[in-house]
Structures are given as C-alpha cells and as structure tokens.
Amino acid sequence: MIHNKQWSSTHQISSSYHTHSSFLSATTTSGEDAPPKWSELESTPTDSSFWSSEIKTPFFLVDLQVLDRNCRTMIQKANECGISLRPHVKTHKTLEGAKHQTIGLKDPKLVVSTLAEAEYYSAHYKDIHYAVPALTKAKMKQIESLTRRIPKFHIDVESESSLKIIEDYAKTHNIQFSVFVQVDCGQHRVGVDPSDEASLRLVQKIYESPNVKLAGIYTHAGQSYSCRGKEEIRRVVMQEAQIISDFAQKLHRMGIHPNTVAVGSTPTCAVGTREEWSNTLVNEIHPGNYVFYDYMQTRIGSCDIKDCSAFVVASVIGHRPSMNQLTIDAGALALSKDIGCSNVSCASYGYIKEDETLQITNLTQEIGIVTSEKPINFEAFRIGTKLTIIPNHSCLSAALFDKYYVINNSKEAKLIDIWSNIRGW
Numbered sequence: 001m002i003h004n005k006q007w008s009s010t011h012q013i014s015s016s017y018h019t020h021s022s023f024l025s026a027t028t029t030s031g032e033d034a035p036p037k038w039s040e041l042e043s044t045p046t047d048s049s050f051w052s053s054e055i056k057t058p059f060f061l062v063d064l065q066v067l068d069r070n071c072r073t074m075i076q077k078a079n080e081c082g083i084s085l086r087p088h089v090k091t092h093k094t095l096e097g098a099k100h101q102t103i104g105l106k107d108p109k110l111v112v113s114t115l116a117e118a119e120y121y122s123a124h125y126k127d128i129h130y131a132v133p134a135l136t137k138a139k140m141k142q143i144e145s146l147t148r149r150i151p152k153f154h155i156d157v158e159s160e161s162s163l164k165i166i167e168d169y170a171k172t173h174n175i176q177f178s179v180f181v182q183v184d185c186g187q188h189r190v191g192v193d194p195s196d197e198a199s200l201r202l203v204q205k206i207y208e209s210p211n212v213k214l215a216g217i218y219t220h221a222g223q224s225y226s227c228r229g230k231e232e233i234r235r236v237v238m239q240e241a242q243i244i245s246d247f248a249q250k251l252h253r254m255g256i257h258p259n260t261v262a263v264g265s266t267p268t269c270a271v272g273t274r275e276e277w278s279n280t281l282v283n284e285i286h287p288g289n290y291v292f293y294d295y296m297q298t299r300i301g302s303c304d305i306k307d308c309s310a311f312v313v314a315s316v317i318g319h320r321p322s323m324n325q326l327t328i329d330a331g332a333l334a335l336s337k338d339i340g341c342s343n344v345s346c347a348s349y350g351y352i353k354e355d356e357t358l359q360i361t362n363l364t365q366e367i368g369i370v371t372s373e374k375p376i377n378f379e380a381f382r383i384g385t386k387l388t389i390i391p392n393h394s395c396l397s398a399a400l401f402d403k404y405y406v407i408n409n410s411k412e413a414k415l416i417d418i419w420s421n422i423r424g425w
C-alpha cells in the first residue's frame with residue numbers, strides 16, 4: 001500500500017486534443033455510435049507530465065473514482081431490476097476490485113475464469129462459480145479441494161463426457177459437486193445447444209445424479225461484442241434472456257426447476273434494463289469487463305469514454321520523422337494484440353489520450369509503433385514523454401501486468417494504492 005504520495009495535476013486538456021482521429025471518423029456510422037471526445041474524459045489525468053518519472057513504463061493505471069462509479073452503477077441496476085448480481089472478476093483479478101463489485105451486497109458471490117482465481121478468492125468469498133466448462137481429469141483434485149473449502153463452489157458442465165468425469169470422481173472420492181449447465185445463446189463457443197433434446201436429457205441426468213447438484217443454468221452472450229450501438233446490443237439482451245428463459249421453461253415442464261437462470265456480458269448488462277428482463281426468468285447477471293470498460297466497449301456502445309477506468313501508461317522512446325512515426329515502450333505485452341470484433345475492429349491498438357490523431361498501428365513484443373495521418377509534432381512528444389492509453393481490451397491488457405497503480409481521481413491525482421492481481425491458471 002502507498003499512502004499520502006501527492007502528485008500534482010494542474011494542466012488542462014488543450015483544445016487541439018479534441019480533434020477526432022481519422023480512423024475513428026472513418027468507421028462512424030450514426031450519431032449514436034459517434035466516437036467519444038477527449039473532453040468527456042473528465043476524470044483522467046490531463047497531462048502526461050503529471051506522471052512521476054519514478055514509475056517505470058509501461059505501467060497499468062486505475063482511476064478508482066471511475067471504477068467505483070462503474071461498480072455502483074451495476075449494483076444499482078441489478079437492484080432496480082430485482083436481479084441478483086454475481087460479478088465476474090476475470091477483468092481485474094484483484095481482491096480490491098471484487099470488493100468494489102460486491103460492495104453492500106448481501107451474500108456476495110463471484111464468477112471466476114481460472115482455478116487460480118478460485119483459490120485466490122476462496123479466503124474471502126463463500127459463493128464462487130468457476131464458469132469455464134473445462135473439467136479435465138487433471139483439474140479434479142483441485143476442484144475437489146475447492147468444493148470442500150468453499151461453502152458454495154460451482155463448476156460448469158456442457159457435455160456428457162464432462163459429466164462422466166465429475167461423476168466418476170465424485171463416486172470414488174465421496175463428494176457431491178454443484179454444477180451449472182452452460183447454454184449457448186448464440187456465441188457458439190461453449191454451452192449446450194438449447195434447441196437440442198440431448199441438452200434437456202443432460203440436465204435431467206444431472207438432476208437425477210446423486211453425485212451432482214444442479215445449481216442453475218448459465219449463458220454469456222459473447223456475440224454482443226460484435227454489436228455496434230445500443231439498439232443492436234438491446235436485441236442481444238433480448239436474445240440472451242429469451243433463449244435461457246425458454247430453456248428454463250422446458251426444464252420446468254420436465255419438473256426440473258433450476259434455482260438460478262443467469263445471463264450476462266458487459267454490453268448486454270450495461271444496456272439491458274428492467275424492460276428487457278422483466279418478463280423473462282432471468283434472476284442473475286454476471287458481467288465483468290464493466291469494472292474497467294475499455295476502448296472496444298466505447299466502440300460497441302456499452303459505455304462512454306469517461307467510463308474507462310484503466311490505462312496503460314507508456315513512454316515515447318524513439319522518433320522517425322521521415323516516416324512520421326513515434327516508437328513507445330508498450331508493445332503487445334502491454335496492450336495485447338486485440339483489435340476488437342467483426343463490427344467494431346479498431347484501427348489502433350489503443351486510444352492515446354494526449355492526441356487523438358495518433359494511432360498505434362503496429363506492435364512487436366515490447367515496442368509499439370505510433371503513426372498519424374497528420375504530421376506528428378515531435379516537439380510535443382519528446383523522448384520520455386508519457387502517453388496515457390486506453391487499451392482496446394482491458395481484460396487482456398490488465399492480465400499482462402502483475403500490479404496496477406491506483407489513483408483516487410484525476411483531479412487530486414494522488415497515488416493511493418498498488419493492487420496485485422492473480423495470474424496463471
């Protein structure tokens with residue numbers, strides 16, 4: 001923990017920073033999808049000279065005020081909709097982030113994406129869902145140990161073969177596992193096909209098994225990442241809720257009543273409202289990325305630029321005036337190589353706060369190449385100048401760092417903490 005380390009931030013964003021880069025304007029299709037302005041980025045440090053020369057770049061920066069607002073907004077939405085919130089922690093993988101996501105919640109519960117995360121949170125949370133249907137034999141010993149230690153620990157099943165692995169293990173180790181059945185609502189990545197009778201038979205088998213307890217059914221509309229604008233997202237909100245509710249209804253007719261009917265991705269949970277969920281059987285949502293949001297989410301239409309709470313801070317390390325090019329010390333191992341999804345691909349590997357006309361057009365392992373369609377003012381970006389970058393995909397970028405520097409907010413700009421994240425599998 002770091003306390004009372006005061007940093008000064010007295011600069012204003014110059015008006016030249018309000019110009020949109022050409023790659024942004026080129027892909028804009030409607031008013032709703034218009035790229036956000038930097039002038040809206042009220043709670044982000046406004047000048048790179050603000051950053052201490054003590055911290056080695058690249059580093060990962062979190063604006064706690066924005067993060068906390070994102071978390072409270074999601075909690076409030078779940079409350080207003082009468083739906084339970086089980087936030088996903090895969091984006092930040094920290095205890096502090098999870099506490100913000102569950103602040104004030106009675107019986108807080110989480111979703112995790114690795115067993116390492118499950119271990120990490122097991123000392124603090126009594127209800128944890130490992131929502132990756134990856135039940136290989138080599139994982140069962142650890143799953144058993146987690147099941148014995150965490151009052152409610154759930155795993156995911158999506159096939160007869162994974163059910164067999166856990167049933168065989170349960171029989172020989174005298175244990176009962178709590179399982180969710182993942183349902184594919186359109187992403188076609190994991191989950192049972194809700195229109196296939198075999199999926200209903202799988203749930204029935206689980207329901208009747210003495211070694212397995214049905215905790216609920218679960219879906220994640222990953223296809224929402226290909227949406228552009230709130231209207232498209234809203235359609236996926238309804239698709240996600242409808243498909244899982246129809247599946248739940250079929251189970252009801254078979255006399256099976258799953259306690260939990262869960263949906264959620266950040267786009268669908270950010271845009272979804274009581275209106276879309278009220279006439280469905282959805283009773284739990286599990287978004288994760290909304291804690292940080294990122295540039296891709298602004299392009300999808302899930303949030304505004306001012307909602308982005310996580311940044312990669314990099315230094316300018318080279319000039320190539322003949323090529324109108326800067327080099328920075330943030331490469332693929334800081335920003336990731338994610339350019340977004342089909343409808344929302346970004347022409348830059350991140351959004352540079354200090355000048356929107358700059359684009360990160362190429363990444364090698366440790367080095368980023370920054371170009372522009374306008375002549376770069378090399379005087380303004382001397383060697384050593386810090387750039388504050390909103391990553392395209394904050395989940396991937398955060399996971400490339402082992403700690404996050406946390407500031408209270410941009411106005412006072414005090415470094416108030418350093419968070420460690422849990423990495424590995």
Ligand SMILES: Cc1ncc(COP(=O)(O)O)c(C=O)c1O
Nearest residue numbers: 088131220265266286287288289
């Ligand atoms: C199974 C599952 N559930 C929930 C989430 C959370 O979705 P998001 O990251 O869009 O908030 C994810 C994210 O990848 C996921 O894979």
